[in-house]
Amino acid sequence: MKKWIANIGPGALVTAAFIGPGTVTVCTIAGVKFGYTLLWALLLSIVACIILQEMAARLGVVTQNGLSEVLKSQFQNKVLKWSLIGIVISAIFIGNAAYEAGNISGGVLGMSTILGTPTINLGGFTLNYQSLIIGVLAFVLLYIGNYKVLERSLVVLVLGMSLAFIIAAVVTKPDVSLVLKGFVPVFESEKIFMIIGLIGTTVVPYNLFLHASLVKEKWKTPEELPLARKDTIIAIIGGGIMSMAIIIAGAAIQNIEVQNAADLAKGLEPVFGVAAKYVLSLGLFAAGVTSAITAPLAAAYVVKGCMGWKGGMKSKEFRSVWMFILLLGVVFSSLGIKSIEIIQFAQVANGLLLPIIAGFLVWVMNRKVLLGKYTNSWKQNLLGCLILGVTVFLGLRSVWKVIVDL
Template sequence: MKNYLKELGPGVLVSAAFIGPGTVTACTLAGVNFGYSLLWALLLSIFSCIILQEMAARLGVVSQKGLSDNIRAELKKPVSRFLALGLIFSAIVIGNAAYEAGNITGAVLGLQVVFGEQYLSFANFDINLWSLLVGSIAFIILWIGNYKVLEKIFIALVLIMSLAFIITAIVVKPDISQLLSGFIPNNISTGILGVIALVGTTVVPYNLFLHASLVSEKWKDKKYLKTAKIELIIAIVLGGIVSMAILVCGAASGLESVNSAIDLAEGLKPVFGKYATWFMAIGLLSAGITSSITAPLAAAYVVKGCLGWKTDLKSVKFKAVWAFVLIVGIFCSSLKIQPIKLIQFAQIANGILLPVIAIFLFWVVNKDSVLGNNKNSLLQNIFGFVVITIAIFLGVKSIITVW
């Protein structure tokens, strides 16, 4: 057990990254609107996430480079390299900057459930003090620039988040028979938008870049491939259980409609008392903080790979990228600015990016020159093809929705 705990890290960061405020809200809405009937969609999400993230982890351990580094190295023609890296760069960096405001706001909502709103008036602006606090915490953790410290902080936050949401799910006393029936697909067309939201918030494009880079920093030898795979599966399954717990809270709450997780937390108060509300708030706070850290970190790794930087976590250039993403998020969140155009661009770009990156990843992990004997097997290619098909469907649907 002690040896296993030492190996925890990259997979935990990936699960922490996809369980952000967006996932909390998507799972909450799925539970309130469709009861337990979309639990099977979360199983599909977990399966898809494991397939793609395992490829990214294997690529990172064997090649000792991130995904964007490998794409840059394998695309020999300047034009195709420029177009591919340009799409990746713009979608991840600008997209993460736009979504960072949502990540910070999610953590702020968790604080506001318990402590109320706190604003500071300055030059005709009302600045949200909680946004500044959350942003400052994320900034300090990233500024430390020590991977081992980062791992320990994330493991602690994920454990807190997991316990908070799972305990809340137990407190609301779900109907076990209905819960189990939710793992069997039934009348899929009714909740198709809910299915898209659940899969889309679990299979995250920037996590593929983040994971490949993190494992290359943690494990320096191919002998750790099995360890990386086991650690990944356990972490993502745990993340899936947390997502299911959030959906269960929404389904068991008895509420007819909510707009976000904050409404669910308030709605639980008169029925299940302050404890359920507290646990929900703690979970939302932890989810917001973890996503507030991983989004800027992933953006920095993408820029590093796209531009061919030979840097590390303590590099000034590396810090400048994540600081830009984080500061944009703090600014938009603290001033209640809704960066609609940026978010629309991010949604369209990510809608295109998910299947494109999945295809690039699929291409790279099948190359002898990159992975040699560790390239994809026939079974892994079959699973990968299925997941890419799902990614293409999600991408087209998200583009049409925004358009």
């Protein structure tokens, strides 16, 4: 057991990052609205996540640099280099701000079930005070830098909630033939945003940057790549199984419009009965706080690498980035918009931004001057380009749908 724990690498953190409020919310709604019919989209997301995160891990181990540092080093033309850096930073800022709003809203979703209505009226404005509570908690933990013990304990709660969904999925005794049929791809226009949401909640763009930065702390030589791959594959498959269980448990919920944590918790009622909403509320709060810490931190690491800042986590520049992302998250989650809607928007925003980051990653992974014999094989390039093509297609379809619906 000690050896197994010692070998746990960054893959577990990647999984913990995407098993958050967004995953629980989007997967439950996918199950409630469309039954098992979007299991294929989630399977596609898991495969895409493994392929892209393996590339990020390989880049980090071989070069001993993060993705943002590598991107900056590959361009000599200053105009082109800073244009691309601007695109990357903009994408990360937009994506992480949306994701942070979703994280905080997820924590609020959990708190409001136990504490009641999370809004107060100030001078004609409706203010979500629970968003401020979570924002202040995340700010304090990030500022003092002593958040690892709390984060690990919260991750345990998140994993506990996820395992509860796996048990619930088994207890509901789903029709196996219908479940298997759900893995057959079917594109329908009314499902397009949900498909993008499922991809956005599984393949989180900032995780590609975070993974490349974390692996170099654990593995120092290319000879250790098999360990990094094994860690990545096992962790992501585990997270994928949990996500599928949430969809299956959600499919057992009949004829409701998901509005709050109590509605989401109906998928756990076969296991926990009337206590289900409290189990889910605790898990959502834990997932929200954990992700509210990691999302701004990841954005700060990306900007630090792009700008070449030398200071550590307590430098003014580093802190200014995560403070800005955290502030945006608190503001957007306090505007009186329903938490469910904010979380769904965050996942769709991530899904739309994914092609930009994935495109940079696939390009970098073909730079022999950088990776030598560890560049992508033709099979890896084929899979990477297929993923890129699918995400671009889905993004364009969603934009077209919005135009048509206007």
